[in-house]
């Protein structure tokens with residue numbers, strides 16, 4: 001991803017069925033396979049990865065999962081490893097989504113191990129970072145986000161971010177209908193890049209920093225037009241194919 005093009009990732013959360021996915025994927029394939037420059041990815045629940053691979057293989061659209069196990073194999077009932085995701089042609093793996101770190105108490109250490117595993121298996125991690133409303137109101141959002149990034153930097157070095165995606169997702173904006181303002185998104189995406197590139201003392205090649213949290217076709221343009229925002233992680237806006245297509249086309253026109 002060594003380019004200036006935008007990237008839009010859909011997070012389909014725990015929705016869908018084989019029948020609805022078939023229709024959904026068919027529409028996306030028809031409308032998004034000829035975008036000029038935007039990278040598009042769709043992150044499915046695990047059972048639908050085979051279906052995503054069968055429908056999307058050979059198209060411009062990438063697919064992936066919403067989580068991954070920390071270990072590569074072993075007695076970990078219910079887990080799915082990075083090599084299994086690779087086996088199903090996954091390109092993207094969401095790591096550290098707040099709906100998981102809150103509900104399943106995922107630590108920054110766990111998230112860092114998963115991030116490394118995804119990179120080692122040749123896939124692109126989409127690392128979610130962001131603060132709660134209380135943390136924002138206390139003015140400590142930069143400290144919170146830098147703490148999330150530091151665990152990866154301290155364990156593996158800043159170069160691990162090469163060709164990866166970081167989604168700045170303020171927790172208060174996810175599922176809320178209250179997206180961050182362009183000023184807020186710009187400030188945090190700039191901060192994230194400066195923090196990592198500062199630790200590296202140089203630019204990180206291919207690092208995309210995107211925004212997520214109530215992105216829709218009404219607010220996508222004002223967020224994506226920012227040079228510091230390389231695209232979006234889209235939850236509810238990816239559940240309706242027409243809406244997701246609109247969002248991706250907006251990204252492609254910039």
Ligand code: PEP
Nearest residue numbers: 174175212213214235236
């Ligand atoms: C998400 O699930 O990552 C997300 C950003 O959700 P929504 O777009 O629905 O706020």
